[in-house]
Amino acid sequence: MIERLTILGVGLIGGSLALALRKAGAVREIVGVGRSPENLQLAVERGIIDRFTHDARAGVAGADMVFLGAPVASIVPLALEIRPALAPGAVVTDGGSTKATIAEALRLPYASPPEYEDGDKETPPAFVPGHPIAGTEKSGAGAAFAELFEGRRSILTPVAETPQWAVERVRAMWAHAGADVEIMTPAHHDTVLAAISHLPHAAAYALVDAVRSLEESSGQSILGFAAGGFADITRIAASDPVMWRDIFLANKPAILQALGTYEKALAELRGYLEADDGAALERYIGRAKLARERLPVGQVKPTL
Amino acid sequence: MIERLTILGVGLIGGSLALALRKAGAVREIVGVGRSPENLQLAVERGIIDRFTHDARAGVAGADMVFLGAPVASIVPLALEIRPALAPGAVVTDGGSTKATIAEALRLPYASPPEYEDGDKETPPAFVPGHPIAGTEKSGAGAAFAELFEGRRSILTPVAETPQWAVERVRAMWAHAGADVEIMTPAHHDTVLAAISHLPHAAAYALVDAVRSLEESSGQSILGFAAGGFADITRIAASDPVMWRDIFLANKPAILQALGTYEKALAELRGYLEADDGAALERYIGRAKLARERLPVGQVKPTL
Numbered sequence: 385m386i387e388r389l390t391i392l393g394v395g396l397i398g399g400s401l402a403l404a405l406r407k408a409g410a411v412r413e414i415v416g417v418g419r420s421p422e423n424l425q426l427a428v429e430r431g432i433i434d435r436f437t438h439d440a441r442a443g444v445a446g447a448d449m450v451f452l453g454a455p456v457a458s459i460v461p462l463a464l465e466i467r468p469a470l471a472p473g474a475v476v477t478d479g480g481s482t483k484a485t486i487a488e489a490l491r492l493p494y495a496s497p498p499e500y501e502d503g504d505k506e507t508p509p510a511f512v513p514g515h516p517i518a519g520t521e522k523s524g525a526g527a528a529f530a531e532l533f534e535g536r537r538s539i540l541t542p543v544a545e546t547p548q549w550a551v552e553r554v555r556a557m558w559a560h561a562g563a564d565v566e567i568m569t570p571a572h573h574d575t576v577l578a579a580i581s582h583l584p585h586a587a588a589y590a591l592v593d594a595v596r597s598l599e600e601s602s603g604q605s606i607l608g609f610a611a612g613g614f615a616d617i618t619r620i621a622a623s624d625p626v627m628w629r630d631i632f633l634a635n636k637p638a639i640l641q642a643l644g645t646y647e648k649a650l651a652e653l654r655g656y657l658e659a660d661d662g663a664a665l666e667r668y669i670g671r672a673k674l675a676r677e678r679l680p681v682g683q684v685k686p687t688l
Numbered sequence: 689m690i691e692r693l694t695i696l697g698v699g700l701i702g703g704s705l706a707l708a709l710r711k712a713g714a715v716r717e718i719v720g721v722g723r724s725p726e727n728l729q730l731a732v733e734r735g736i737i738d739r740f741t742h743d744a745r746a747g748v749a750g751a752d753m754v755f756l757g758a759p760v761a762s763i764v765p766l767a768l769e770i771r772p773a774l775a776p777g778a779v780v781t782d783g784g785s786t787k788a789t790i791a792e793a794l795r796l797p798y799a800s801p802p803e804y805e806d807g808d809k810e811t812p813p814a815f816v817p818g819h820p821i822a823g824t825e826k827s828g829a830g831a832a833f834a835e836l837f838e839g840r841r842s843i844l845t846p847v848a849e850t851p852q853w854a855v856e857r858v859r860a861m862w863a864h865a866g867a868d869v870e871i872m873t874p875a876h877h878d879t880v881l882a883a884i885s886h887l888p889h890a891a892a893y894a895l896v897d898a899v900r901s902l903e904e905s906s907g908q909s910i911l912g913f914a915a916g917g918f919a920d921i922t923r924i925a926a927s928d929p930v931m932w933r934d935i936f937l938a939n940k941p942a943i944l945q946a947l948g949t950y951e952k953a954l955a956e957l958r959g960y961l962e963a964d965d966g967a968a969l970e971r972y973i974g975r976a977k978l979a980r981e982r983l984p985v986g987q988v989k990p991t992l
Contacts (some may be wrong), residue, residue, distance in 0.1 A: 412711040421945075428949075447866075480767040486811055487708060492884065513912045517913065517915055535911060536915070558985075566909075572906065572908055576910050577907055579902045579910050580899065580910060580918045581917060581918065583898065583899070584753065584917060586954070586957055587895050587954075588921060588976075589957060589972065589976040590952075590957055590976075590977045591888060591891050592954040592976040592977075592980045593972065593976050593979065594887065594949045594950040594953040595883045595884065595885070595887070596763075596976075596979040597845065597949055597953065598883045598945075598946060598949050599793060601884070602876065605882075606880050606983075607982050607983060609821065609880050609884055610884040610984065611821055611822075611840070611884070611885075613888060614884045614983070615983055616920050616924070617873050617888045617891065617892060617920070617921050617922075618980050619886075619920055619921075620920070620987075621976045621977060621980045622977055625970045625973040625974040626970060629973060630966075633964065635970070636964070638797075639961060640958065640961060640962065641761055641902075642898065642902060643958050643961075644958075646894060646899055646904050647897040647899045647954060647955075647958075648901075649895075649897040649901065650734065650891075650950070650951060651892060653897075653947075654947050657936055657940055657943060657944060658938070658944065660976070662933050662937060665932075665933040665936055665937070666930060666933040668897065669895065669933060672894075672897050672900075673893075673925060673929060674895040675896045675897065675899070676922050677895045677916070678912075679911060679914045679919055679922075680909050680912060680914065
């Protein structure tokens with residue numbers, strides 16, 4: 385049971401976590417922290433939080449669990465800001481979609497010496513880097529719903545300084561919310577996310593940009609003919625530019641590696657076409673079709 | 689009114705055209721030609737065609753309109769094969785998703801001297817290159833439905849040798865089927881399709897291939913974490929390898945141009961990331977978001 389959960393950033397993810405934990409009877413009190421009074425008021429009206437404040441340090445006082453639902457670029461500053469105000473033994477976790485940068489920056493400020501255990505009065509606060517793989521195209525407390533995490537994965541990426549008792553408390557929280565918890569290194573998380581989320585976003589942005597540029601150079605309408613296939617493949621290109629700028633910057637090394645692999649894959653395909661190599665084209669397309677069939681699409685919900 | 693329509697390839701497109709024209713009362717008799725007796729029998733049972741034959745030349749005898757619903761690589765051979773068996777003044781059109789290669793190859797065999805008009809007894813058969821921009825993920829006569837073309841575009845790409853009367857007859861046919869007819873050059877058609885359909889397919893194949901390759905080199909599961917966003921953007925990578933091999937080869941120049949533009953767009957994005965240029969990243973992503981908002985997505989149906 386979480387006695388007091390403080391959520392910094394009561395949006396789709398933080399709000400849905402609150403609703404899921406309430407539904408599971410796994411939390412006693414929930415405090416919201418954010419900048420928008422309208423969003424926080426709506427969160428109170430929807431029963432997501434019990435009360436709110438705009439002051440992060442005041443908000444986390446006395447909390448035994450803190451969830452940082454802020455944009456990826458704000459997580460480290462926020463975690464450092466609240467650090468002095470945390471109660472002994474408080475556990476902080478986040479939902480940022482890149483992990484290596486965050487885990488590295490908070491490694492020392494949240495290091496918890498191994499002599500302390502969960503429940504000890506003097507135990508320093510701990511930080512457990514996390515990322516629930518869930519989402520929809522909507523945002524804000526108004527979009528939150530209790531079932532968002534059901535059957536979805538929530539990834540935790542503890543480092544050497546992260547105490548096991550803190551990992552277990554965050555794992556239990558996500559399990560109560562209905563998620564399947566996976567533990568991996570921050571680096572592997574970032575490779576996975578670069579591959580299945582960040583690279584597809586880059587591919588979609590570049591695709592729209594290329595078509596826009598082809599339209600410009602042809603001087604005739606092209607985008608006006610786009611139908612469902614193009615709309616499907618570029619849907620994620622409608623995401624927020626500031627949020628995605630920050631995700632790209634935060635996961636730079638893994639994304640550059642994924643982009644390099646993608647550029648090689650495109651060049652291979654182009655080479656077969658240039659050489660009129662029908663057999664190689666067919667093999668290449670068939671291999672992609674087979675790989676795609678391995679996706680867990682049965683489990684897919686609106687997403688990532 | 690079409691007196692006798694012969695459809696070579698009674699699949700999703702040809703079958704839906706037949707159903708739409710019947711519904712509009714715009715055709716008297718429909719003959720199907722194909723290889724699979726099961727598919728043709730099903731087409732008879734569904735009221736798509738009145739009768740069928742496996743012999744293309746016998747099938748087109750006496751037809752005033754012929755629709756080639758065959759795969760893109762079979763259209764030219766088929767059009768040449770039936771040429772001697774066509775009635776005077778018969779109009780042949782197709783649904784192939786690339787146009788320059790087809791229009792060029794049939795330019796002379798179907799040239800119709802300007803002294804002949806529609807209705808003249810001696811008028812040679814004409815060929816009008818066409819491409820209805822419609823489709824679903826299903827195929828075969830069983831997937832056909834009368835409403836497939838409603839509100840969708842059907843593109844005609846006549847060349848200098850294509851008589852105007854033949855263009856008007858094909859235009860009237862697609863209008864009866866509910867489509868908005870657009871006339872453009874074969875080259876512009878191929879540029880448009882390369883941009884909005886062929887390039888996105890190439891991008892999706894390469895994306896799946898890149899992730900497969902990242903998974904291989906990391907030695908850990910990656911595809912298993914893919915959620916809705918990745919499934920959306922790679923949905924078209926589940927298309928038939930043989931069909932797409934042929935489309936790539938048939939539209940090679942336009943696709944290579946589109947791929948080159950895409951590779952430049954990706955390299956631009958990568959450059960901004962390598963330089964940690966947040967402002968340029970944000971501008972780039974914002975520009976893609978704006979261009980995507982110009983898509984006629986309101987009209988989008990399952991597709992292309």
